[in-house]
Amino acid sequence: xxxxxxxxxxxxxxDQFYPQVGECVVEVxxxxxxxxxxxxxxxxxxxxxxxxxxxxxxxxVAAGVLDLFEDADYVVCPSGSCGSMVRVFYPELxxxxxxxxxxxxxxxxxxFEFSEFLVSVLKVEDVGARFPHRVTYHDSCHLLRxxxxxxxxxxxLRQVRGLELVEMDDEKACCGFGGTFSTKFAEVSVAMxxxxxxxxxxxxxxxxxxNDAGCLMHLAGLIHRQGSPLKTRHxxxxxxxx
Amino acid sequence: MPDTGVHSNEIHELGNRAxxxxxxxxxxxxxxxxxxxxxxxxxxxxxxxERLRARAQAIKREVTEHLDYYLEQFADQIERRGGHxxxxxxxxxxxxIVLDIARxxxxxxxxxxxxxxxxxxxxxxxLEAGGVRAVETDLGEFIIQLAGERPAHIVAPAIHMTRRDxxxxxxxxxxxxxxxxxxxxxxxxxxxxxxxFAKAGLGLSGGNxxxxxxxxxxxxxxxxxxxxxxxxxxxxxALVGIEKLIPRFEDLGVFLRLLGxxxxxxxxxxxxxxxxxxRRPGEDGPEEMHVVLVDNGRVATLADPKMxxxxxCIRCGACLNTCPVYRxxxxxxxxxxxxxxxxxxxxPQLAGLGQARELPFASSLCGACRDVCPVKINIPDLxxxxxxxxxxKTPRLRGTPRGERTAMRIWAAVMKRPRLYALATRLARxxxxxxxxxxWIRHVPFYxxxxxxxxxxxxxxxxKSFRERWEEEIGNRK
Numbered sequence: 001x002x003x004x005x006x007x008x009x010x011x012x013x014x015d016q017f018y019p020q021v022g023e024c025v026v027e028v029x030x031x032x033x034x035x036x037x038x039x040x041x042x043x044x045x046x047x048x049x050x051x052x053x054x055x056x057x058x059x060x061v062a063a064g065v066l067d068l069f070e071d072a073d074y075v076v077c078p079s080g081s082c083g084s085m086v087r088v089f090y091p092e093l094x095x096x097x098x099x100x101x102x103x104x105x106x107x108x109x110x111x112f113e114f115s116e117f118l119v120s121v122l123k124v125e126d127v128g129a130r131f132p133h134r135v136t137y138h139d140s141c142h143l144l145r146x147x148x149x150x151x152x153x154x155x156x157l158r159q160v161r162g163l164e165l166v167e168m169d170d171e172k173a174c175c176g177f178g179g180t181f182s183t184k185f186a187e188v189s190v191a192m193x194x195x196x197x198x199x200x201x202x203x204x205x206x207x208x209x210x211n212d213a214g215c216l217m218h219l220a221g222l223i224h225r226q227g228s229p230l231k232t233r234h235x236x237x238x239x240x241x242x
Numbered sequence: 243m244p245d246t247g248v249h250s251n252e253i254h255e256l257g258n259r260a261x262x263x264x265x266x267x268x269x270x271x272x273x274x275x276x277x278x279x280x281x282x283x284x285x286x287x288x289x290x291x292e293r294l295r296a297r298a299q300a301i302k303r304e305v306t307e308h309l310d311y312y313l314e315q316f317a318d319q320i321e322r323r324g325g326h327x328x329x330x331x332x333x334x335x336x337x338x339i340v341l342d343i344a345r346x347x348x349x350x351x352x353x354x355x356x357x358x359x360x361x362x363x364x365x366x367x368x369l370e371a372g373g374v375r376a377v378e379t380d381l382g383e384f385i386i387q388l389a390g391e392r393p394a395h396i397v398a399p400a401i402h403m404t405r406r407d408x409x410x411x412x413x414x415x416x417x418x419x420x421x422x423x424x425x426x427x428x429x430x431x432x433x434x435x436x437x438x439f440a441k442a443g444l445g446l447s448g449g450n451x452x453x454x455x456x457x458x459x460x461x462x463x464x465x466x467x468x469x470x471x472x473x474x475x476x477x478x479x480a481l482v483g484i485e486k487l488i489p490r491f492e493d494l495g496v497f498l499r500l501l502g503x504x505x506x507x508x509x510x511x512x513x514x515x516x517x518x519x520x521r522r523p524g525e526d527g528p529e530e531m532h533v534v535l536v537d538n539g540r541v542a543t544l545a546d547p548k549m550x551x552x553x554x555c556i557r558c559g560a561c562l563n564t565c566p567v568y569r570x571x572x573x574x575x576x577x578x579x580x581x582x583x584x585x586x587x588x589x590p591q592l593a594g595l596g597q598a599r600e601l602p603f604a605s606s607l608c609g610a611c612r613d614v615c616p617v618k619i620n621i622p623d624l625x626x627x628x629x630x631x632x633x634x635k636t637p638r639l640r641g642t643p644r645g646e647r648t649a650m651r652i653w654a655a656v657m658k659r660p661r662l663y664a665l666a667t668r669l670a671r672x673x674x675x676x677x678x679x680x681x682w683i684r685h686v687p688f689y690x691x692x693x694x695x696x697x698x699x700x701x702x703x704x705x706k707s708f709r710e711r712w713e714e715e716i717g718n719r720k
Contacts, residue, residue, distance in 0.1 A: 010708050012657075016667055017701050019708035026716055038712045040664075043657045049650055051607070053629030057654035064658060092623075145609035174566050178606025183690035185604055187258050190697035191570050192606070221698035224682055 005035050006117075007072035009065075009086075011079045012044040013213035021213065024240035025078050025114055028127050032118075039068050045085040050093060051179040059093055066090075066103040074121065075111045078236050080143020080212050081179075083113040088146045113143065115211060115235060119152040125159045131241040132162025135233075136205035138196065138219075139172045140212035153211055153235055160238060168199040175210075177218035193222045200230055211235045245392045246364055250577035250589050250598035251639055257571035257604070266402060270572050273401045277563040280507025281614070288503065297496050299618040302554035305454075305487050309544060312454040312487045313535065319457025323519030326532045333538050337368035340446070340479055343532055344374045347477040349443030353435075355461070355468040356380035357448030358557060359481045359536055361393055361579040362592065365446070376446065377438045379467035384431050388415050394573030396580065397505050397559035402572055445475035445528065449482035450556070451497060452533070455490045458518045459533060462501060462511040469513055478520070478528040483536050485544075485553035497556060500616035504558040539592035548627050552587040554617040561611035561621065567604055576601065583611035583621045590628055599636040602628035643689040664709065671703050678702040 006029055010022040026036045046062035049055070065086065069075045077083050087108055094100040118124050137157060143149050150172075157165050176182070176192025183189075196219060200208045208230055210216050220232045249256070260266055285291055305312050317327040330336035344352065352369065354360065354376045366387070369376045378387040382399035386392065389411055393399035400408065405422040412418040418430045447468055451460035459480050461468050472478045488497060502508040521527030544550050562568045562582030573581035577598070580588045586601040607622045615621065638644065656663050677683045683700040686692050694700055706714075 015708045016703050019704045019706060019711050022708040023711065023716055030719075038709070038717060040709050040713070041660045043660055043663045046657075049654060050626070051629075052646070052650065053602075053626075053631075053633035054647070054650045054654075055630045057650045060654050061657040064660075089626075141606070141608040141610075145613065172610075174606050174608035174610065176566070176606060178608070180690070181603070181606045183693040185254070185257070185567070186693040186696055187261050188567055188570050188604075189606070191261055192566050193698070195566075217701055218698065221682075221694070221700055224699040225684075225697070 003033060003035050004122075005037065005073045007069050007075045008036055008038045009042060009045075009068075009075050009077040009082065009111075010038070011077060011082045011213060013217065014078060017217065018213050018234060021078050021234045021236050024234070024236040025076065027240045028118075028129075028236065029076070031128060032122060032124060034122070037072065042068050045082040046093070047081060047085040047089075048179060050085065050089060055093065062090060062093055063100060066100055066107060069107060069110070072110065074117065075107070076114055076117045077111065078114040078211070078234065079214075080113055080140045080147055080149065081214055083111065083116075084142040084146035086111050113147060113149055113211070115152040115156055116147070116149050118239075119155055125155045127156065127159070127239050129159075129239045129241050130161040131238045134164045134166060134204060134206045135209050135238070136166050136168050136200050136203045136207070137171070138168070138175060138200075138208055138210040138215060140210055140215045141174050143211050144172060153209075156235070156239060157209070160241075163238070166203045166205055168196075168203045168205070170195075170199055173199075175215045175219055177212075177214045179214065182214075182218055189218070190222065193218055197222060197226075197228060197230060201228070205230065207231050207233050207238075209233050209235055209238055245390055246367060248578050248589070248593045248597040250593070250601050252577055253571070253575050253600050253604055254641075256575035256577065260572045260575050261570060265404070266572060267570070269402050269404050269407075270569050273398065274563045274569045277398070277506060277559070281504060281560060281563065282507075284503040284507040284509065288499070294496055294500055295616055295618050298500055298556075298616055299554065301488060301493050301496060302617050305489050306485070306544065306550055306553050309484060309487065312489055313484060315454040316452050316457055316487060317535075319455070320459075320519055320531075320533060321457070323457055324531070325457065325519040326530065328532060328534045329537075330534050331537045333363040333536075336363050336481060336534055336536050336538065337365055339534050340365065340481070341368065341372040341374065343477065343479055344369070344372070344444050347443055347530070349475075349477065350374060351438060351442040352376040352444040352446050353379050353438055353442040353471045353475060354383070355445070355447040355463070355471040356383045356399070357446065357481055358393070358396060358579060359448050359483050360446065362538065363481070363536070365481070374444070377435060377442075379435055379439075379471055380463075381428055381431055381465060381467075384435070385411065388412075392574065392579060394581065395559060395562055396557050396582070396584070402574070439470065439474065442475050443477060445471035445473075445478045447472050447478065447480045449480050449486055449533070450501070451494065452482055452487045453489075453491050453494065454487055456518060458491070458516050460494065461515040461517070462498075462513070463515075464506075464508075464512045466513060469515060472515065472517060473527050476528055477530045477532070478517075479532045479534060481534045481536055483538075484540050485555070501556055501558055504560040504614065504616045543591040549587070549591055549624060551619050552584070552591060552624060554619050555584050555588070556617060557584075558616055560614040560616065564610045564614045565605075566608065566610070567606065571604070576604075583625075584619075587619075587621065587624050587628070595628065595632055596636045599632040600639055602626075602632055664707075667703065667707060671705070674702055
């Protein structure tokens with residue numbers, strides 16, 4: 001393969017709250033000989049509006065995404081939520097707009113979540129990382145159930161030097177973030193998050209790793225409020241560690 | 243919560259009350275985990291589970307898209323064998339039909355097998371008002387009837403009660419001896435029901451499936467009370483939602499393999515009854531058999547090309563057992579008869595979205611329900627659809643914050659304009675030191691972030707956004 005050109009879709013939460021995640025994605029990709037571009041015209045995939053039932057607003061924002069990546073070989077995104085929005089929900093959103101649907105058709109085959117890109121496209125599992133800690137991996141719901149991605153993050157984590165991967169009980173249970181669910185049903189959201197943190201503690205994990213900024217914000221926020229010793233990391237941060 | 247009317251828009255208060263009740267939390271946690279675990283065990287031995295699910299979905303799609311044809315076929319078949327078919331457009335009509343049958347039969351007492359449709363129609367209340375005393379014979383329904391409550395689960399109506407709760411109820415309402423042994427509790431219930439079993443001139447049931455090809459009503463149970471209710475009294479009336487149809491007798495092979503396992507982890511329930519009309523000469527059974535086919539909003543659901551998928555449901559309850567939200571807020575928080583993920587679809591359809599506009603939002607859209615649904619209903623997708631319907635067609639619920647639509651419009655207006663977005667976030671960074679301490683925000687005074695910070699901290703915006711760092715540095719590195 002000639003040097004693949006990857007356009008980064010960094011996500012709104014990544015851009016504003018976790019820029020280090022984007023930075024780590026870039027670092028890992030460059031380490032593997034991939035050229036990375038970033039189109040600053042990107043903002044958000046539109047999911048917050050779609051999730052809350054405001055389809056018109058979601059369409060207006062999502063339309064922007066369809067125009068961003070005409071030239072890229074691949075688009076890589078460090079989020080299962082945003083990945084699902086683009087790959088799974090855009091055709092529903094634009095069901096009665098054939099021009100947008102056509103643009104989506106041209107994008108969907110090139111749009112990948114980060115761990116999926118590494119393992120299924122680049123066929124790499126060892127990215128030269130070192131992270132000597134006890135780690136448990138949380139399957140975020142959209143990544144797991146909409147995109148069907150569960151093996152790839154684990155394959156990558158197993159190749160990280162010094163990393164001990166332990167599974168939580170009920171590792172596929174929702175953490176309780178759920179987008180606007182986290183504020184509309186805040187108490188239930190927190191209760192679900194607490195269950196997840198209990199499971200991580202029971203597994204004896206030092207770090208909880210996930211592939212979605214939403215899940216991580218919610219769990220990290222809970223950890224910080226409660227003063228728990230558990231730490232969180234995005235998968236990209238672990239893979240960039242050396 | 244009163245056991246009549248629709249209270250689904252009270253889900254926030256009801257849910258929070260459930261969350262604060264440690265005893266209730268433990269009851270739901272242990273019961274749902276047990277049912278979920280049994281289901282998992284039962285699936286291990288079925289090699290072609292996914293193929294079964296796909297087949298069931300296809301059969302349900304077929305029958306739903308030709309419901310009028312199959313309904314006619316069912317009616318025709320059962321009438322040929324001496325059954326009577328009644329068509330009930332509304333709940334009131336259905337109750338009136340049952341009362342009329344009771345009157346003509348001269349029945350003042352009825353024994354009732356579990357029927358979710360019966361709960362939906364508030365049949366027991368209508369019967370009481372019409373001078374017919376109806377007693378629930380299913381243990382779980384008997385318990386909640388005694389407690390004056392609605393079912394808390396589609397399959398296990400008293401799932402929210404521990405044995406101790408049940409014992410306390412029996413002591414208070416039946417003057418029974420306290421006990422926590424299941425066999426003794428069942429015996430106490432049986433004793434209370436004994437005289438009703440002898441007297442009742444009318445037996446009422448629901449229906450799990452209606453087979454169009456043969457005119458057969460199919461009922462599954464573990465206790466044996468359905469057997470009794472549908473065979474001992476002189477008159478049997480079954481209330482069945484029109485969506486319970488399946489086309490052919492052989493299709494039962496698919497559904498019976500799915501239902502028990504999905505529901506309680508059983509290969510088959512203890513009894514499976516196939517009733518095709520009243521008794522023939524020389525047989526045991528009722529002299530009269532009536533099937534009341536209930537619409538009550540199902541036809542309107544059928545007309546909706548998106549929502550009609552919700553009619554595939556075979557009422558197994560698997561989605562409830564797996565739902566992390568149901569496990570926390572419990573069945574009563576959904577405010578009506580059907581709870582959990584399927585309840586969030588069915589209640590707006592049958593009771594109207596206006597009465598239940600908060601239900602579609604009571605989900606994190608995790609999709610665990612879709613994974614376990616034996617007929618592969620795409621529940622999260624339908625919930626998303628209902629959310630947009632709710633925003634477009636129903637007013638904001640009183641007590642929920644104003645301005646959500648306006649906030650979304652502003653959000654979209656900013657997000658469509660990358661430079662405005664960059665500017666707005668830079669301004670937010672500039673202003674945020676007022677709220678942040680060491681990278682975290684403990685309290686945001688405005689909605690929706692205020693709800694977040696009630697229970698969690700909120701991260702501060704990073705000192706520099708990714709786009710700023712790319713511009714300054716990352717973009718220039720190789």
